[in-house]
Amino acid sequence: MHFNHYLLExxxxxxxxxxxxxxxxxxxxxxxxxxxxGDPIEPTYPPVRxxxxxxxxxxxxxxxxxxxxxxxxxxxxxxxxxxxxxxxFDPAKEILSCNGxxxxxxxxxxxxxxxxxxxxxxxxxxxxxxxxxxxxxGIPVKYLPLSAETGFLxxxxxxxxxxxxxxxxxxxxxxxxxxTALADRAYFEKLLALAERYDFLVCSDECYNELYYTEQxxxxxxxxxSPRWLVFRSLSKRSHMxxxxxxxxxxxxxxxxxxxxxxxxxIGVGTPTFIQQGAxxxxxxxxxxxxxxxxxxxxxxxxxxxxxxxxxxxxxAQAGFYxxxxxxxxxSSEALLQGFIEAGLLITPGTAFGSxxxxxxxxxxxxTQEIAEEVARRAAQVKL
Amino acid sequence: MHFNHYLLExxxxxxxxxxxxxxxxxxxxxxxxxxxxGDPIEPTYPPVRxxxxxxxxxxxxxxxxxxxxxxxxxxxxxxxxxxxxxxxFDPAKEILSCNGxxxxxxxxxxxxxxxxxxxxxxxxxxxxxxxxxxxxxGIPVKYLPLSAETGFLxxxxxxxxxxxxxxxxxxxxxxxxxxTALADRAYFEKLLALAERYDFLVCSDECYNELYYTEQxxxxxxxxxSPRWLVFRSLSKRSHMxxxxxxxxxxxxxxxxxxxxxxxxxIGVGTPTFIQQGAxxxxxxxxxxxxxxxxxxxxxxxxxxxxxxxxxxxxxAQAGFYxxxxxxxxxSSEALLQGFIEAGLLITPGTAFGSxxxxxxxxxxxxTQEIAEEVARRAAQVKL
Numbered sequence: 001m002h003f004n005h006y007l008l009e010x011x012x013x014x015x016x017x018x019x020x021x022x023x024x025x026x027x028x029x030x031x032x033x034x035x036x037x038g039d040p041i042e043p044t045y046p047p048v049r050x051x052x053x054x055x056x057x058x059x060x061x062x063x064x065x066x067x068x069x070x071x072x073x074x075x076x077x078x079x080x081x082x083x084x085x086x087x088x089f090d091p092a093k094e095i096l097s098c099n100g101x102x103x104x105x106x107x108x109x110x111x112x113x114x115x116x117x118x119x120x121x122x123x124x125x126x127x128x129x130x131x132x133x134x135x136x137x138g139i140p141v142k143y144l145p146l147s148a149e150t151g152f153l154x155x156x157x158x159x160x161x162x163x164x165x166x167x168x169x170x171x172x173x174x175x176x177x178x179x180t181a182l183a184d185r186a187y188f189e190k191l192l193a194l195a196e197r198y199d200f201l202v203c204s205d206e207c208y209n210e211l212y213y214t215e216q217x218x219x220x221x222x223x224x225x226s227p228r229w230l231v232f233r234s235l236s237k238r239s240h241m242x243x244x245x246x247x248x249x250x251x252x253x254x255x256x257x258x259x260x261x262x263x264x265x266x267i268g269v270g271t272p273t274f275i276q277q278g279a280x281x282x283x284x285x286x287x288x289x290x291x292x293x294x295x296x297x298x299x300x301x302x303x304x305x306x307x308x309x310x311x312x313x314x315x316x317a318q319a320g321f322y323x324x325x326x327x328x329x330x331x332s333s334e335a336l337l338q339g340f341i342e343a344g345l346l347i348t349p350g351t352a353f354g355s356x357x358x359x360x361x362x363x364x365x366x367x368t369q370e371i372a373e374e375v376a377r378r379a380a381q382v383k384l
Numbered sequence: 385m386h387f388n389h390y391l392l393e394x395x396x397x398x399x400x401x402x403x404x405x406x407x408x409x410x411x412x413x414x415x416x417x418x419x420x421x422g423d424p425i426e427p428t429y430p431p432v433r434x435x436x437x438x439x440x441x442x443x444x445x446x447x448x449x450x451x452x453x454x455x456x457x458x459x460x461x462x463x464x465x466x467x468x469x470x471x472x473f474d475p476a477k478e479i480l481s482c483n484g485x486x487x488x489x490x491x492x493x494x495x496x497x498x499x500x501x502x503x504x505x506x507x508x509x510x511x512x513x514x515x516x517x518x519x520x521x522g523i524p525v526k527y528l529p530l531s532a533e534t535g536f537l538x539x540x541x542x543x544x545x546x547x548x549x550x551x552x553x554x555x556x557x558x559x560x561x562x563x564t565a566l567a568d569r570a571y572f573e574k575l576l577a578l579a580e581r582y583d584f585l586v587c588s589d590e591c592y593n594e595l596y597y598t599e600q601x602x603x604x605x606x607x608x609x610s611p612r613w614l615v616f617r618s619l620s621k622r623s624h625m626x627x628x629x630x631x632x633x634x635x636x637x638x639x640x641x642x643x644x645x646x647x648x649x650x651i652g653v654g655t656p657t658f659i660q661q662g663a664x665x666x667x668x669x670x671x672x673x674x675x676x677x678x679x680x681x682x683x684x685x686x687x688x689x690x691x692x693x694x695x696x697x698x699x700x701a702q703a704g705f706y707x708x709x710x711x712x713x714x715x716s717s718e719a720l721l722q723g724f725i726e727a728g729l730l731i732t733p734g735t736a737f738g739s740x741x742x743x744x745x746x747x748x749x750x751x752t753q754e755i756a757e758e759v760a761r762r763a764a765q766v767k768l
Contacts (some may be wrong), residue, residue, distance in 0.1 A: 001496060001584060001648070002496060002500065002552070003495060003643055004494060004495060005497055007495070007647055037448075039447050039448050040445075040446075040698075041443045042445065049443070049444075052440060053437055053440050055443060056440070057431060057437060059433070060427045061424075061425055061623050062424075062426070062624060062627035062628055063423050063626055064421075064626045064627060065505075065627055065629070088705030099653075102650070103652045106650055106651045106652065109390070110385060110520055111388060112387060112388055113388055114385060114388060116386065118386070128650065133650060136494055137494075138718050168385060169458060169662050194501055199385055200385065201385055230628075240446060241446050241655050242447035242448045243443070243447050243448060243658070244446055244656055245449070245654075245656060257386075259387055259391045263391055266512065266516035266520070267486070267490045267491075268484055268487045268490060268513070269487060270629075272628055272659070273627055273658070276629070286555045294763050305529050333525075379591035
């Protein structure tokens with residue numbers, strides 16, 4: 001038996017590696033607050049849980065969920081998009097459910113034929129699933145350099161026509177994990193024009209889009225009339241529902257949605273109907289993400305002030321729940337990590353997201369207010 | 385953009401195609417009972433639902449589920465295997481959870497490298513996901529002929545050493561969908577010896593294993609000491625939990641489990657923790673599948689007697705909840721299907737599972753007792 005080469009490589013999903021380090025430190029009796037997981041530890045929007053319980057109590061007989069999502073769920077997503085963006089989507093032809101966006105991100109490359117050397121383009125600092133999916137499937141990846149100079153967005157002018165011609169799937173994630181960079185509408189429009197010219201699909205992972213601290217909400221492909229985007233939206237962050245596994249795929253390209261539906265049928269990624277019933281409650285309400293954002297903003301201010309007091313430079317931080325930062329004394333992420341561990345804080349070294357992350361680190365502030373205050377106390381005393 | 389060739393082919397997942405036919409017939413005012421879906425319409429084992437509700441009510445804060453399964457879930461599977469088979473498995477090294485076996489079946493070929501022309505071997509009549517997965521991933525498939533003469537099991541003596549050398553993954557499904565054929569222990573042992581000699585993995589889909597009507601339970605790889613099998617077990621049929629999406633992967637091959645765990649990490653196929661908590665209740669009880677089997681056996685007897693009265697030949701039917709049958713007057717499955725539609729019953733033509741199904745059809749009896757009685761009345765009057 002010959003195993004998949006990618007699985008045989010020594011790499012470990014960075015969270016697993018950091019958690020091992022955390023266990024070792026705690027085994028030594030060290031008091032460490034872990035700030036590595038983007039997994040909210042505040043309550044799910046309460047009506048969701050009540051609705052799931054009620055749906056379960058009404059479900060004596062369990063039946064297979066629909067892979068593309070039940071009609072009532074797809075309608076709720078369409079209603080949300082209409083309310084929130086003023087855009088009309090056809091639930092039957094333009095929306096699919098997903099069992100959390102992680103699985104949908106992993107599977108989307110299977111939509112395409114890759115036999116002609118086409119590539120998947122991925123920002124050099126990224127949510128690791130884009131790369132894990134491409135590498136597991138043996139698809140060539142092009143890593144797009146990111147730096148503070150480019151505002152941590154790929155420089156779309158830096159690639160030649162010959163390079164663009166090999167692109168078949170372009171990953172963009174705004175608000176960006178890990179750097180919090182925001183693509184504005186002009187950036188999306190430019191990218192979509194390139195997609196039209198060079199015949200590729202823009203996969204826009206917008207899972208942090210409803211947690212923002214600016215007056216204007218972040219730009220979204222959903223507002224741009226083009227058949228060249230496929231948008232991934234999630235309830236995980238928006239409604240604190242990471243453990244429910246529920247999201248949506250949206251596109252104006254009917255062929256993309258039709259073939260994605262066909263692809264996903266035998267994969268069996270339908271979400272239990274009782275969870276879809278609860279999720280409707282989440283999509284139907286636009287206020288709770290705003291309320292959550294008020295709390296996150298307070299924690300961001302607290303911790304980011306402390307980081308600056310310790311001499312760190314903090315980038316962006318206008319959306320999501322991450323802080324991306326560096327320190328003039330640290331040219332390596334490992335040095336940053338060591339300094340924070342000394343102060344009792346576990347952060348994620350920027351290199352966990354790619355080599356362009358050297359010298360940076362990511363910290364999550366999706367923690368309780370009490371922990372955020374302790375994090376700020378410790379962060380202010382970090383010696384680097 | 386070049387789409388995946390397999391998705392562009394005209395094929396439709398057979399249930400979707402038959403459901404379209406059903407809608408058309410009902411739109412004409414026809415009274416049709418559909419017997420095509422293997423989706424139990426009797427209640428889930430009740431303590432499961434209560435346990436899921438209790439778990440949800442205790443879960444104010446939702447967190448990502450563990451992809452490999454929570455420790456308490458893996459322990460429950462290990463305890464079941466020890467009680468039921470007298471076999472000890474290490475939950476940390478020999479068991480993984482899955483989000484229903486469908487997704488696990490779809491994903492398992494990704495465990496391997498296929499660049500040397502290795503093949504996936506699939507019985508010519510099969511659960512369609514084995515083929516859909518291989519074809520979506522572009523892996524060569526070898527279809528193994530099945531017939532009444534071979535008891536609807538592949539004839540392991542009919543392949544040359546040269547052929548076996550190309551096999552890397554062998555799908556076996558016993559009790560078999562759609563034919564209900566049972567592989568006995570000797571068959572499994574012979575297959576596993578071939579796997580050892582020719583270096584392949586036997587993927588044993590045993591999702592119907594606990595619904596049987598013989599004195600002895602069906603054979604399982606779990607009872608055979610070999611590192612050459614990977615077993616797929618499901619709560620869908622055993623505990624009437626199709627809508628909860630919960631199963632387990634078991635192997636004595638630690639490298640297979642380790643790499644599968646690694647493969648499945650970025651796919652994000654963890655099942656919500658509150659569902660795992662309920663599922664433990666299902667694995668902890670061995671009596672309810674026996675009770676369910678009593679009901680299924682009664683329905684099987686009723687409907688199979690009626691089919692025989694109409695002149696059909698019924699095969700196997702010692703396990704699962706399908707009847708696989710033919711009729712001396714019908715050389716085509718379409719003729720069988722037409723005759724049954726005339727009598728108000730929708731069945732699945734054998735050809736939906738592969739060309740060796742020509743002249744056969746499958747009917748599910750996972751229906752209520754009341755419907756089973758009506759099905760028997762109609763089946764006895766089928767004119768072929």
